[in-house]
Amino acid sequence: MTQSQIDTALAKIKAWYIEHYNLCLFCGHSVRKHGDLAHIIRRSSSRDLQTLMLNTGLAHRECHDLFDNDPEKAQYLPRMVEVMYIIYLLDIEYFYQLAEHMPELSPAFELFPEVPDMELKHHGELLTLQYLHS
Numbered sequence: 001m002t003q004s005q006i007d008t009a010l011a012k013i014k015a016w017y018i019e020h021y022n023l024c025l026f027c028g029h030s031v032r033k034h035g036d037l038a039h040i041i042r043r044s045s046s047r048d049l050q051t052l053m054l055n056t057g058l059a060h061r062e063c064h065d066l067f068d069n070d071p072e073k074a075q076y077l078p079r080m081v082e083v084m085y086i087i088y089l090l091d092i093e094y095f096y097q098l099a100e101h102m103p104e105l106s107p108a109f110e111l112f113p114e115v116p117d118m119e120l121k122h123h124g125e126l127l128t129l130q131y132l133h134s
Contacts, residue, residue: 001051009051010037017058021124025057026067026077038064040086040123041094054086057123071101081108082126088112089120 001009014037024031025038038059043050059067067074067083074080084105087095099109120126 006051010056013037013051013053013056014058016053017056017122021122022058023124024063024079025059025123026063026074026079026083027060028079029060031058031060035059036061036064038067040083041091042068045094046091049090052090053122054120055090071098075102075105081105082123084109085112085115085126086120086123089118 017037018035022031022035023029024035025040035058037056039050040055040057041049046055049055063077066077077083080102084095084099084102087098088109099106102109118126
């Protein structure tokens with residue numbers, strides 16, 4: 001894919017999220033049209049995953065920045081268990097790199113292998129995995 005094709009695909013994904021699921025990927029609160037399109041697995045880490053809808057979602061700039069730059073604090077974002085589960089599904093090595101910075105969530109992470117396989121198209125289908133973290 002050319003960069004132009006990637007940009008077009010990402011614009012379509014963002015438009016879909018704005019219309020159908022305009023909740024922040026990380027905190028679950030409403031994101032208006034000014035939210036960023038965030039990548040769960042950084043674009044620089046996987047060119048193949050950058051246009052995969054499951055790897056994207058709308059996010060508040062503050063939530064997105066916290067996730068990208070401070071995983072120790074990001075572990076307290078309300079949807080972090082769900083986000084980490086998606087990472088677990090998409091790239092297990094990337095998951096382990098981040099998980100080591102989120103010790104408070106390790107009891108939930110330990111249950112991920114027990115979660116039945118799911119075919120997810122976007123993060124909204126996951127609804128919530130908060131029940132894993134007690």
